[in-house]
Amino acid sequence: MLIPIRCFTCGTLVADKWDEYLKLKEQDTPPEEIFKRLDLERFCCRRMLIAHVDLIDDVLKFSRQQ
Amino acid sequence: MKVNILTRTDKRMSFVVDGIDVETANALRRIMLTEVPAMAIHEVLFIENSTPLYDEIIAHRLGLIPLTSDLDSYVLSEQCKCEGAGCERCQVGIQCSVAAKDANRNVYTSDLVSLDPKIRPVSDKIMITKMSKGSKLLFEAYARLGLGKDHAKYQAATKATYKYYPEITINQAALKDYEYKGDNENDPLVTMCPRNVLKWEKNELVVTDLMRCNLCGTCMRGLETPKGAVVVKAVPGKFIFFLESSGSMPPDRIMREGIKIFQEKVGRFGDLVKELIEKQGRAG
Numbered sequence: 001m002l003i004p005i006r007c008f009t010c011g012t013l014v015a016d017k018w019d020e021y022l023k024l025k026e027q028d029t030p031p032e033e034i035f036k037r038l039d040l041e042r043f044c045c046r047r048m049l050i051a052h053v054d055l056i057d058d059v060l061k062f063s064r065q066q
Numbered sequence: 067m068k069v070n071i072l073t074r075t076d077k078r079m080s081f082v083v084d085g086i087d088v089e090t091a092n093a094l095r096r097i098m099l100t101e102v103p104a105m106a107i108h109e110v111l112f113i114e115n116s117t118p119l120y121d122e123i124i125a126h127r128l129g130l131i132p133l134t135s136d137l138d139s140y141v142l143s144e145q146c147k148c149e150g151a152g153c154e155r156c157q158v159g160i161q162c163s164v165a166a167k168d169a170n171r172n173v174y175t176s177d178l179v180s181l182d183p184k185i186r187p188v189s190d191k192i193m194i195t196k197m198s199k200g201s202k203l204l205f206e207a208y209a210r211l212g213l214g215k216d217h218a219k220y221q222a223a224t225k226a227t228y229k230y231y232p233e234i235t236i237n238q239a240a241l242k243d244y245e246y247k248g249d250n251e252n253d254p255l256v257t258m259c260p261r262n263v264l265k266w267e268k269n270e271l272v273v274t275d276l277m278r279c280n281l282c283g284t285c286m287r288g289l290e291t292p293k294g295a296v297v298v299k300a301v302p303g304k305f306i307f308f309l310e311s312s313g314s315m316p317p318d319r320i321m322r323e324g325i326k327i328f329q330e331k332v333g334r335f336g337d338l339v340k341e342l343i344e345k346q347g348r349a350g
Contacts, residue, residue: 001119005130005192011224011312013132016175016189039077042225059118060170060198 002056009044021049069325071318072277077310079317080277082231084304091305095226097331098324100214103142104222104314105135105185107160109208116201117173124195124205129219131175132188133209135314137323139184142211152208158185160207166197173203185209188313222320225310230300232279234263236271240295254290264296271296277306 003018017038024034040046068084083091110125117124139155146156159181164173173194175187197203212220246266250256255271256264261278264271264285273279285296311317 001123002127002193002195005127006132006218007224011218011221012310013188013192013313015193016191018193019191056118056196060196062118 007045099226102222103211105133106219114204132312231304235297
């Protein structure tokens with residue numbers, strides 16, 4: 001759905017790096033360089049961004065009516 | 067116990083602790099990881115929520131947001147005079163009121179309003195949820211101090227590790243028959259080390275960065291190494307610690323708090339033992 005707030009394994013904050021990650025990826029920055037700039041040094045935090053599928057935009061079309 | 071700081075940034079630091087044994091080093095590591103208090107949202111009251119995410123999911127996301135923690139003006143709610151009811155010494159209110167009027171809108175941590183400016187989210191760019199046009203989000207949340215052993219959201223440190231302090235002795239006399247071809251990049255003694263610690267300098271094998279050595283001992287046991295030329299040993303009672311903060315407080319504060327809590331615990335244990343001995347003395 002949405003990018004998780006913290007890394008599942010170590011608890012490092014990853015949610016604030018998602019927009020920056022997408023931007024750097026769009027510019028074809030090498031993966032090593034992306035994570036260096038985002039200051040994510042362990043692979044547990046890196047996989048949080050790599051493996052994430054952002055589905056919220058699809059769900060957003062079917063908003064709950066109250 | 068002597069502490070010497072090696073490197074320090076606002077998020078990470080490494081330091082050497084001298085004069086402790088492995089048990090003490092591990093106790094210090096565990097205390098820094100799980101017993102240094104940090105702020106986190108623990109209760110959320112939803113007044114209105116018509117976003118695509120359920121109340122529970124939003125509450126869970128809010129709980130995980132790291133908050134800057136002020137250990138000087140707040141106490142753990144269990145130790146507070148209000149007995150956990152929630153007062154201004156142990157609890158902070160955080161409010162949020164967002165409405166997507168004309169277009170879809172994202173809710174970020176910058177939309178949260180804390181009643182105490184010292185307690186605020188570590189980053190303003192954490193997305194809490196997305197909202198479609200016409201939906202509303204209105205809630206009131208309460209943050210308090212907690213311990214990492216109760217929930218990972220209260221962890222002040224995201225990484226706390228240690229390793230033995232290495233000591234590399236190079237016997238230049240034993241290297242006399244070793245043929246160094248003047249090429250550091252292809253020399254087997256240099257390339258053998260996975261951490262690039264060794265280097266030739268003016269026909270002498272030297273250590274470039276001792277802190278990088280992970281005591282694997284490949285250089286000691288290597289087929290190309292002349293017998294007794296390189297000896298890698300761990301210095302007894304000396305450890306290098308690595309600490310990373312979640313952002314709630316600077317890493318050196320976590321270290322200081324960790325050592326303080328450790329001393330308190332040891333003191334309390336000593337008192338209990340004394341009490342026990344006195345009791346047994348009276349009975350016997």
